[in-house]
Amino acid sequence: MNGSKRRKVNLQRQQNNMKYDFCIVGGGVSGLMTALVLQKYFPLKKIGLIYSPLHKEIGVGESTNISWQQFLEIVDIDPGEAFRYCDATPKYAVKQINWLRDNHTWTHSLSTKTDIVFTDDNTTKSFLPLPDPSHYWSKRQWMNIDPEEEIKFLEKFSCPGHTHPQDAFEFSDPAGGHIQRPLTELLFDSWLCNFDNFKAIDFFRKVCKERGVDIVEDTIIDHTLNANTGYIESLKGEKDSYISPFYFDCTGFKSLLLGEIVGSKRTDFSDDFLVNQFTAFPTPLLNSPNSAIWVETEGKDDCWTWRIETAGRGGNGVLASSEFMTDESLENHVKEMGGDINDPRNPHRKHPFIPNYRERGLHKNVLGVGLSGAFFEPLQATTFGYVLRQLILFIHTYNAWTKEPEATEKYYNDIQLDNIKNIYYFLRTQYITQKNTPFWKAQREEAKYSFDLKEKLKVWKYRPPFYSNEINATLGITMGCGSLTELSSLRSLSFFQPGSFYQLLCGMEMIDHDAMLKYQLDMKPQINEAIRREVIENRIPSWLNTSQIPTSIFREAIKDISANPEKFEKRKVKFVGLPTWTDYEYVSNGVSYLIPIHAIFLRKGVDATQSTRPALM
Numbered sequence: 001m002n003g004s005k006r007r008k009v010n011l012q013r014q015q016n017n018m019k020y021d022f023c024i025v026g027g028g029v030s031g032l033m034t035a036l037v038l039q040k041y042f043p044l045k046k047i048g049l050i051y052s053p054l055h056k057e058i059g060v061g062e063s064t065n066i067s068w069q070q071f072l073e074i075v076d077i078d079p080g081e082a083f084r085y086c087d088a089t090p091k092y093a094v095k096q097i098n099w100l101r102d103n104h105t106w107t108h109s110l111s112t113k114t115d116i117v118f119t120d121d122n123t124t125k126s127f128l129p130l131p132d133p134s135h136y137w138s139k140r141q142w143m144n145i146d147p148e149e150e151i152k153f154l155e156k157f158s159c160p161g162h163t164h165p166q167d168a169f170e171f172s173d174p175a176g177g178h179i180q181r182p183l184t185e186l187l188f189d190s191w192l193c194n195f196d197n198f199k200a201i202d203f204f205r206k207v208c209k210e211r212g213v214d215i216v217e218d219t220i221i222d223h224t225l226n227a228n229t230g231y232i233e234s235l236k237g238e239k240d241s242y243i244s245p246f247y248f249d250c251t252g253f254k255s256l257l258l259g260e261i262v263g264s265k266r267t268d269f270s271d272d273f274l275v276n277q278f279t280a281f282p283t284p285l286l287n288s289p290n291s292a293i294w295v296e297t298e299g300k301d302d303c304w305t306w307r308i309e310t311a312g313r314g315g316n317g318v319l320a321s322s323e324f325m326t327d328e329s330l331e332n333h334v335k336e337m338g339g340d341i342n343d344p345r346n347p348h349r350k351h352p353f354i355p356n357y358r359e360r361g362l363h364k365n366v367l368g369v370g371l372s373g374a375f376f377e378p379l380q381a382t383t384f385g386y387v388l389r390q391l392i393l394f395i396h397t398y399n400a401w402t403k404e405p406e407a408t409e410k411y412y413n414d415i416q417l418d419n420i421k422n423i424y425y426f427l428r429t430q431y432i433t434q435k436n437t438p439f440w441k442a443q444r445e446e447a448k449y450s451f452d453l454k455e456k457l458k459v460w461k462y463r464p465p466f467y468s469n470e471i472n473a474t475l476g477i478t479m480g481c482g483s484l485t486e487l488s489s490l491r492s493l494s495f496f497q498p499g500s501f502y503q504l505l506c507g508m509e510m511i512d513h514d515a516m517l518k519y520q521l522d523m524k525p526q527i528n529e530a531i532r533r534e535v536i537e538n539r540i541p542s543w544l545n546t547s548q549i550p551t552s553i554f555r556e557a558i559k560d561i562s563a564n565p566e567k568f569e570k571r572k573v574k575f576v577g578l579p580t581w582t583d584y585e586y587v588s589n590g591v592s593y594l595i596p597i598h599a600i601f602l603r604k605g606v607d608a609t610q611s612t613r614p615a616l617m
């Protein structure tokens with residue numbers, strides 16, 4: 001053999017057979033979340049994650065809900081560290097501008113809070129299976145409070161706090177003096193965040209590596225199936241082959257393993273959601289350095305748009321249907337939002353998609369996680385939460401799957417179908433607006449209502465959903481003041497909790513407040529006085545002056561305090577007749593701010609006072 005021949009042989013690298021207990025294909029947020037959850041629950045198993053340098057992660061998806069915090073807690077990631085690394089901003093709410101109709105805005109916190117009512121002596125709180133009777137929406141209607149009279153944030157919002165960075169209030173500290181507090185504090189139970197998707201990928205990749213997940217850059221190009229069972233036996237990449245008893249398809253819209261290889265059929269919801277394309281593009285921050293701490297969506301005549309502000313930039317998008325949207329109109333919408341549809345650097349100028357879920361999210365030896373398993377539309381940031389729910393159910397059924405795979409597959413998919421319905425009910429209801437442009441009229445009148453949604457809405461008008469068989473959600477029960485109410489949603493696999501549905505139905509004006517409160521009063525007459533008193537107590541007293549706290553300071557405070565909580569003073573504060581709680585004092589330019597950070601962005605256990613947060617509603 002001459003010299004050059006010998007070199008060629010050496011260069012032809014032998015393919016290795018990499019063996020894993022779990023093999024994940026896809027390195028976007030879904031794949032990385034999967035790796036972290038598996039690593040946490042099966043620490044002795046060998047986990048491999050393969051992602052392709054040829055197929056870039058989708059990169060959109062920057063808004064979270066309470067599942068994010070649950071996820072970080074489950075996988076033992078310091079939420080403050082994730083916040084700092086991923087250019088995050090706190091997220092308090094979703095503002096829906098011109099949504100129901102023009103010149104109408106409603107804001108909701110996606111709170112899971114539901115059932116707090118007073119006990120007979122009004123000293124403690126207990127629960128009834130009722131949708132949050134002390135919620136401002138209903139209280140206000142029921143007590144005939146004139147919206148013009150009431151301070152704006154109690155009136156305008158489904159949640160009792162306000163989310164504008166320019167709004168804050170100042171009040172007398174019981175210890176003397178005046179303290180500035182951000183109004184956002186009132187939304188203490190909605191401590192979510194918006195972050196940069198690519199930075200999140202970097203961050204989770206780093207954590208996965210540190211925890212021993214084998215992360216491999218390779219592109220899957222072929223596979224072998226077991227001739228009898230149809231299970232995947234191995235995947236062949238350009239570099240190596242991968243063998244595992246169980247695979248996770250996290251390949252995004254491609255659904256390479258679940259859809260293409262093992263053939264789980266797509267259940268198409270194109271007739272329910274008349275949307276099929278998105279445009280996404282970054283822009284500089286509008287209020288730099290004070291990024292917005294909510295997600296803004298706006299109903300336009302022929303589409304809806306979104307804007308999310310991370311610490312470093314704005315993430316914007318247009319969701320539309322090719323049937324109702326012209327190129328010219330799309331170009332104008334993008335321009336109006338500060339972008340350029342013709343910018344060749346943008347990969348998502350007119351990205352098609354099909355609202356769908358895979359009939360069997362678990363099929364053969366594959367679980368589809370993330371976009372590969374389901375995606376209807378992006379309005380309420382459901383995917384990360386659904387990913388977590390897919391994984392939680394998986395880790396508790398895998399053992400059964402190894403013994404009885406077919407029965408477990410059915411069991412798993414039946415449960416997830418309830419979860420899909422829960423998400424469907426919520427998202428589909430948002431498209432039933434009062435607008436009469438062809439796009440919105442068609443969503444309301446021509447689009448399909450699956451899963452008996454129409455019938456449910458008739459009932460929910462008088463009594464919003466609360467029991468598990470309706471929306472597959474257990475009661476979000478909060479016992480007493482201060483517990484982190486959202487954690488109650490861990491008791492349920494469902495994404496949207498009763499409190500979220502309540503907010504949705506209020507915002508979409510699909511609820512009869514009088515009838516609902518009457519129903520509550522029939523069952524618990526003394527609630528009348530308790531609610532009346534609570535409304536009065538919680539009306540913003542006249543001695544509160546509005547002042548300002550920039551969100552940049554707020555964000556910096558979260559970063560600094562979460563990094564070194566011991567360096568900051570804690571202050572006990574009493575607010576309008578509610579129990580005392582403790583916040584961190586943060587001084588910037590000589591002004592002292594009290595930062596309510598302990599619930600979400602501090603590592604659990606750092607702040608022993610977190611259970612003292614009051615249940616403001």
Ligand SMILES: Cc1cc2nc3c(=O)[nH]c(=O)nc-3n(C[C@H](O)[C@H](O)[C@H](O)COP(=O)(O)OP(=O)(O)OC[C@H]3O[C@@H](n4cnc5c(N)ncnc54)[C@H](O)[C@@H]3O)c2cc1C
Nearest residue numbers: 026027028030052058061063220251252370371378381384
């Ligand atoms: C417009 C829009 C807005 C959204 N907004 C939100 C939101 O606010 N909140 C939220 O929770 N979710 C949101 N989502 C969903 C969110 O984008 C996704 O959940 C998230 O980005 C994760 O995607 P993924 O990991 O499933 O797929 P991707 O990010 O697409 O990753 C796919 C991975 O598969 C790999 N891959 C593909 N083919 C191969 C192959 N042959 N071999 C090896 N690897 C391969 C790729 O390399 C990549 O790593 C939104 C989605 C859209 C479309």
